[in-house]
Amino acid sequence: MSNNRVTRRQFLNYTLTGVGGFMAAGMVLPMVRFAIDPVLQTKAEGDFILTSQKVADITEEPVSVNFTFEQVDAWYKSDVTEAAWVYKSGDQIVALSPVCKHLGCTVNWAGDSEHPEQFFCPCHLGRYEKNGQNVAGTPPLGPLDQYEVAEKDGFLMIGKKIPNTFS
Amino acid sequence: MLNKIYDWVDERLDITPIWRDIADHEVPEHVNPAHHFSAFVYCFGGLTFFITVIQVLSGMFLTMYYVPDVENAWKSVYYLQNEVAFGEIVRGMHHWGASLVIVMMFLHTLRVFFTGSYKKPRELNWIVGVGIFGVMLGLGFTGYLLPWDMKALFATKVGIEIAASVPFIGEMIKVLLAGDAEILGAATLTRFFAIHVFFLPAVLFALLAAHFIMIRRQGISGPL
Numbered sequence: 396m397s398n399n400r401v402t403r404r405q406f407l408n409y410t411l412t413g414v415g416g417f418m419a420a421g422m423v424l425p426m427v428r429f430a431i432d433p434v435l436q437t438k439a440e441g442d443f444i445l446t447s448q449k450v451a452d453i454t455e456e457p458v459s460v461n462f463t464f465e466q467v468d469a470w471y472k473s474d475v476t477e478a479a480w481v482y483k484s485g486d487q488i489v490a491l492s493p494v495c496k497h498l499g500c501t502v503n504w505a506g507d508s509e510h511p512e513q514f515f516c517p518c519h520l521g522r523y524e525k526n527g528q529n530v531a532g533t534p535p536l537g538p539l540d541q542y543e544v545a546e547k548d549g550f551l552m553i554g555k556k557i558p559n560t561f562s
Numbered sequence: 563m564l565n566k567i568y569d570w571v572d573e574r575l576d577i578t579p580i581w582r583d584i585a586d587h588e589v590p591e592h593v594n595p596a597h598h599f600s601a602f603v604y605c606f607g608g609l610t611f612f613i614t615v616i617q618v619l620s621g622m623f624l625t626m627y628y629v630p631d632v633e634n635a636w637k638s639v640y641y642l643q644n645e646v647a648f649g650e651i652v653r654g655m656h657h658w659g660a661s662l663v664i665v666m667m668f669l670h671t672l673r674v675f676f677t678g679s680y681k682k683p684r685e686l687n688w689i690v691g692v693g694i695f696g697v698m699l700g701l702g703f704t705g706y707l708l709p710w711d712m713k714a715l716f717a718t719k720v721g722i723e724i725a726a727s728v729p730f731i732g733e734m735i736k737v738l739l740a741g742d743a744e745i746l747g748a749a750t751l752t753r754f755f756a757i758h759v760f761f762l763p764a765v766l767f768a769l770l771a772a773h774f775i776m777i778r779r780q781g782i783s784g785p786l
């Protein structure tokens with residue numbers, strides 16, 4: 396046999412490794428796809444949710460408005476209540492997410508007595524302007540998210556969470 | 563590339579003798595189906611192990627979605643089967659594998675019996691094999707309850723009543739299995755789950771290790 400011919404031993408090695416690998420992959424791949432499924436799931440959200448906040452009562456002073464929706468968490472359905480900071484800026488209604496853009500704590504309006512005109516996060520002393528813009532030099536790296544808003548029969552409706560457009 | 567990595571490690575740790583000792587031995591002619599086709603009966607032990615590996619792997623992946631709770635067990639199984647990609651396949655592997663592993667184990671036992679391989683010096687391995695058989699039946703029994711549907715519930719009721727018919731200690735075994743004197747419920751499901759995924763697999767691995775070490779030491783039994 397010449398040097399560069401495939402030997403019987405090599406041939407068997409390659410074919411058996413190939414077939415064996417193919418079978419092992421057929422066994423393992425479904426399980427891997429099964430395990431990584433949450434990463435590949437896309438969720439549709441964005442229905443407007445009615446709140447009990449009268450639009451006429453909204454002032455320039457941010458107030459916390461609750462909204463409740465049915466959350467589908469895999470096989471577990473439950474009613475979840477979240478909140479938004481809501482105020483009027485001119486005629487425009489602003490609804491900001493209270494979730495801190497540093498590490499996700501909850502921010503309060505005027506939570507720090509030294510900065511009564513700002514949102515304050517107690518976890519690592521993060522601060523935001525009224526429009527949600529993060530104050531440079533405090534831990535948060537971006538502005539607070541905002542909610543789409545609508546009105547129905549005089550009451551406020553809260554919609555999808557979107558990146559801040561006011562700052 | 564792989565060869566280079568292997569050589570690098572081998573040069574430092576001399577790993578070749580380790581795997582040679584495990585893998586490099588001749589398959590005797592009388593157990594090689596290429597020589598005598600009827601020798602395929604010697605494959606049943608390996609096939610049982612192969613399916614056991616599938617059970618362990620698919621079971622590990624199922625526990626990513628399964629919860630052992632009376633409110634949610636059925637819903638989580640429904641969800642993982644119908645909403646998660648390849649859920650039907652992964653659950654199917656575990657579901658059908660559970661039956662197939664018993665079939666293979668039984669065929670393997672028949673082979674050992676009819677070739678007389680249990681005789682001296684291999685008595686101990688037969689005893690360990692009986693232990694594996696019991697553990698496998700235990701895995702099948704405890705796993706059957708986990709989907710928490712009507713079939714699971716009533717099969718387990720019957721199984722526990724059978725255990726309760728043991729003279730003198732039957733009632734104790736029943737309470738021990740069900741976790742409650744009357745109810746087959748929340749406590750039963752959690753202990754069956756714990757037994758199914760932790761206790762029995764641990765015993766199974768120990769027994770399988772003993773089984774394989776003994777085979778390696780004694781070699782396969784001679785031709786008939």
Ligand code: HEM
Pocket residue numbers: 614617618620621622624625628639653656657659660661663664698699701702703705706707708709758759763
């Ligand atoms: C470490 C190994 C194992 C783990 C982690 C495991 C895990 C699980 C889980 C989470 C379930 C519930 C999901 C379902 O019902 O589809 C289940 C069900 C089941 N398991 Fe296992 N299992 C293992 C080994 C075994 C073995 C070796 C057998 C058989 C001898 C077995 C037999 C069963 C049965 C019969 C069911 C019910 C299947 C059904 O009706 O869908 N399991 N197992």
Ligand code: FES
Pocket residue numbers: 495496497498499500516517518519520521534535
């Ligand atoms: S989480 Fe808000 S400042 Fe760190």
